[in-house]
Amino acid sequence: MGTVAAQFSSSCWHQRRRRGLLSLGGVRARLLFLYLLVGGGGLISLSSAARPSSSKEKLQVQKHLKRLNKPPLKTIQSLDGDIIDCIHISHQPAFDHPFLKDHKIQKWPSYHPEGLYDENSVSEGPKERTNPITQLWHMGGRCPEDTIPVRRTKEDDVLRASSVKRYGKKKHRSIPKPRSTDPDLINQNGHQHAIAYVEGDNYYGAKATINVWEPKIRQPNEFSLSQIWILGGSFGEDLNSIEAGWQVSPDLYGDNNTRLFTYWTSDAYQATGCYNLLCSGFIQINSEIAMGASISPVSAYRNSQYDISILIWKDPKEGNWWLQFGSDYVLGYWPSFLFSYLADSASMIEWGGEVVNSVPEGKHTSTEMGSGHFPEEGFGKSSYFRNIQVVDSSNNLKAPKGLGTFTEQSNCYDVQTGSNGDWGHYFYFGGPGRNPNCP
Numbered sequence: 001m002g003t004v005a006a007q008f009s010s011s012c013w014h015q016r017r018r019r020g021l022l023s024l025g026g027v028r029a030r031l032l033f034l035y036l037l038v039g040g041g042g043l044i045s046l047s048s049a050a051r052p053s054s055s056k057e058k059l060q061v062q063k064h065l066k067r068l069n070k071p072p073l074k075t076i077q078s079l080d081g082d083i084i085d086c087i088h089i090s091h092q093p094a095f096d097h098p099f100l101k102d103h104k105i106q107k108w109p110s111y112h113p114e115g116l117y118d119e120n121s122v123s124e125g126p127k128e129r130t131n132p133i134t135q136l137w138h139m140g141g142r143c144p145e146d147t148i149p150v151r152r153t154k155e156d157d158v159l160r161a162s163s164v165k166r167y168g169k170k171k172h173r174s175i176p177k178p179r180s181t182d183p184d185l186i187n188q189n190g191h192q193h194a195i196a197y198v199e200g201d202n203y204y205g206a207k208a209t210i211n212v213w214e215p216k217i218r219q220p221n222e223f224s225l226s227q228i229w230i231l232g233g234s235f236g237e238d239l240n241s242i243e244a245g246w247q248v249s250p251d252l253y254g255d256n257n258t259r260l261f262t263y264w265t266s267d268a269y270q271a272t273g274c275y276n277l278l279c280s281g282f283i284q285i286n287s288e289i290a291m292g293a294s295i296s297p298v299s300a301y302r303n304s305q306y307d308i309s310i311l312i313w314k315d316p317k318e319g320n321w322w323l324q325f326g327s328d329y330v331l332g333y334w335p336s337f338l339f340s341y342l343a344d345s346a347s348m349i350e351w352g353g354e355v356v357n358s359v360p361e362g363k364h365t366s367t368e369m370g371s372g373h374f375p376e377e378g379f380g381k382s383s384y385f386r387n388i389q390v391v392d393s394s395n396n397l398k399a400p401k402g403l404g405t406f407t408e409q410s411n412c413y414d415v416q417t418g419s420n421g422d423w424g425h426y427f428y429f430g431g432p433g434r435n436p437n438c439p
């Protein structure tokens with residue numbers, strides 16, 4: 001079935017892309033059929049202690065893997081153990097979504113926001129020297145045109161999740177809510193943050209250059225990440241969020257590597273959304289960057305510093321939210337219909353770090369945020385976000401007005417903002433977690 005669909009769409013792909021649109025025609029009908037065929041089964045619960053034993057449970061995992069891993073046109077083995085499958089652009093997981101059956105792939109954003117800082121100027125040298133980054137799997141080859149690289153999900157990846165249904169999803173309520181006095185929100189299931197944010201306006205995107213590190217994770221069920229949040233709505237059950245950055249998550253990936261990731265939800269992490277391409281939603285157009293793949297190299301203490309730039313913006317013509325990585329890679333977009341509030345605009349932008357503290361009551365985890373060092377230490381030692389900008393209603397990148405900061409326990413993880421000519425608005429953030437002041 002995969003081969004027939006591949007032949008069908010590659011023959012019309014070249015004609016149709018000249019018009020800038022790709023209609024999926026018969027492929028979509030077949031994919032929808034596949035979706036209905038494999039997607040409707042019941043859900044099973046897996047605990048990490050008790051792996052599925054019955055053949056029914058094994059079958060559920062296999063079905064889920066079959067749904068996630070589309071037939072590849074080429075396969076690349078990465079040094080970190082990942083397998084990168086080059087999937088035809090019209091066979092990507094997004095098109096399993098029933099609402100996307102008539103979707104025409106948008107080949108390129110209609111508008112691109114204009115910025116204050118040109119990435120190319122970075123090599124001419126801010127005072128602090130930084131370096132560009134790529135992905136580790138590139139050493140094993142590249143994906144052909146009209147395909148997208150997809151990190152293959154292995155059986156073990158799914159088995160590490162609490163259930164097949166929760167695989168690739170965040171736990172509920174992990175959004176930092178500044179100025180909250182609700183004690184439940186101060187320690188949301190152990191999620192801790194150190195962030196900068198803006199609110200009180202309509203935002204159409206955000207950008208930042210994020211220092212990349214490989215923080216130590218104390219327990220496999222914890223994670224550490226650095227990201228941008230694009231938020232819509234209040235902090236209720238219908239919160240909309242689009243997220244991108246880097247993360248270390250042993251549970252999700254089975255190792256301690258630093259990986260590029262995205263996330264989206266339209267209901268505060270309940271039923272909708274997922275990491276990367278692990279559910280239908282994000283539509284990728286780029287053949288060079290794989291979601292969830294390791295980024296390399298990473299920064300070292302008092303040594304070379306590496307950073308990635310991330311831009312998320314709403315195309316004013318089509319309404320979709322686009323994602324760009326670095327200055328060269330437009331990765332793809334989240335269709336506007338996935339969201340309620342974000343179908344119009346964002347009401348808040350957050351930049352910064354998050355960790356999970358799962359150590360039992362009374363003690364704090366030593367999982368690191370950022371570099372594992374506090375902001376006071378500065379460049380080369382503490383992790384940073386630089387050239388922080390927001391996209392306004394005229395599709396211009398602007399300095400954020402009224403940048404606030406928030407952290408639940410500044411003795412564990414902290415944040416400090418500043419601004420200068422080279423870095424515009426920036427902040428240092430993070431920390432070691434457990435220490436004499438954060439027992």
Ligand SMILES: *[C@@H]1O[C@H](CO)[C@@H](O)[C@H](O)[C@H]1NC(C)=O
Binds near residue numbers: 216218250255256
């Ligand atoms: C990840 O790091 C922790 C310690 O920081 C270590 O105990 C664990 O074995 C590592 N996991 C893998 C898969 O390498």
